[in-house]
Amino acid sequence: MYASGMSLSHALLGLLAVEPRSGYELTKAFSAELGRYAWQAGHTSIYPELGKLAERGLVEITDEGARGSRTYAVTPDGYAELRDWMLTPRPPKVRNEQVLRMFLISALDPADGLAVLRRIAEYTEVEGAELRRLMQDAPSEIPAGPDGFGYLAAEYGIRQYEAVHGWARWAIEKLEARADAEPA
Amino acid sequence: MYASGMSLSHALLGLLAVEPRSGYELTKAFSAELGRYAWQAGHTSIYPELGKLAERGLVEITDEGARGSRTYAVTPDGYAELRDWMLTPRPPKVRNEQVLRMFLISALDPADGLAVLRRIAEYTEVEGAELRRLMQDAPSEIPAGPDGFGYLAAEYGIRQYEAVHGWARWAIEKLEARADAEPA
DNA sequence: TAATTCATGTAAATCGTTACATGATTAT
DNA sequence: ATAATCATGTAACGATTTACATGAATTA
Secondary structure (H helix, E strand, O other): OOOOOOHHHHHHHHHHHHOOEEHHHHHHHHOOHHHHHHEOOOHHHHHHHHHHHHHOOOEEEEEEOHHHOEEEEEOHHHHHHHHHHHHOOOOOOEEEHHHHHHHOHHHOOHHHHHHHHHHHHHHHHHHHHHHHHHHHOOOOOOOOOOHHHHHHHHHHHHHHHHHHHHHHHHHHHHHHHHHHHOOO | OOOOOOHHHHHHHHHHHHOOEEHHHHHHHHOOHHHHHHEOOOHHHHHHHHHHHHHOOOEEEEEEOHHHOEEEEEOHHHHHHHHHHHHOOOOOOEEEHHHHHHHOHHHOOHHHHHHHHHHHHHHHHHHHHHHHHHHHOOOOOOOOOOHHHHHHHHHHHHHHHHHHHHHHHHHHHHHHHHHHHOOO
8 A cells, every 4th residue: 555655654643643743843843853863854745744644544633723723643543554664674765865975985085085084073973962961861761752752862863973973983094094005 | 056855866976986887787786785774776767867967967978888788987077066065064864764663663552662672673683793794704994996885884884783773772671661660 | 013933835846666668698 | 498687768656845825923
């Protein structure tokens, strides 16, 4: 039933399964951690997709508030669809510009490659430190309800930045060693 | 000039900057590490994109071989475009189903969430071990030329798997602690 | 009252995937 | 001979982005 480009629908089902929200609030979620590490989407794809999910009975409008806002929640069918997608392994599909740049570093001449690596090492350090600072004030257990989401995500981000930072430093060392060995 | 969904063109420029190749060989590169961690693409998008890059003078055909195969190489303009893309920071765009699943774990009930996490912990261990085994036979310096590419990529993959594995084990512990604290 | 934020939408263009299609060369 | 691999392409459909558009409620 599902073609494979359709993860937006599952992202929406997942967010709504955590907590009912409006299209506007969903849009904000995508511009936070979710969009940063996992899946990005703008309101122009979110609103039509909510309509399709509602047509298929996977979400429903549970509340209408000020300024025409509509709160959506997952239906039992929607939760079943989400659960199936989460538990069924599928061949992973990836599209990450940042990682693409890392892979293409060896296509540049060494000086340019080093410049790119140094920038990566720097921003991963800055961003990682910021996330770590945020997590210090957080509780030591996964919060129940909606906040558990951000908790898992933040820790993922920290470890992600640390890994990329370590890799960049490793690559810089390797590249510098090669530059020393074969001088231009 | 460039709209932002256009990283395929830069992936192609990068691969061709490392080494001239045919569309068929480029397609194979995308089904290896590149497609696994950074950017996936099939031959049906690669061939038309090569045509467009050639029209714009960023790549050129340098050889035609058996079975109608055409070898492409980057032109100086193409290298300039690649360099600019590599060195100019842009807001990152991410789309990764695997990571999306990780983020949505707290949307499932704890038993399902644990099942997903355990699968993640397992496959990251298996895949990481396999890559590490491959890297043991590799030289201790970045190989010059085309092989440098795979070297950087493999090390990236190893660190990536380790990071996700560590995160999954951390999350499993946290979830189990919560399950103990608030029994159903 | 002016600016900002909240809140939703449509249309055109671009991009990507799936399905379909063809034929040459090499290995068994 | 047959199967597998090499090598390229097109067309239809689906997904995504960019640009355009509107208006209500809140804050300064």
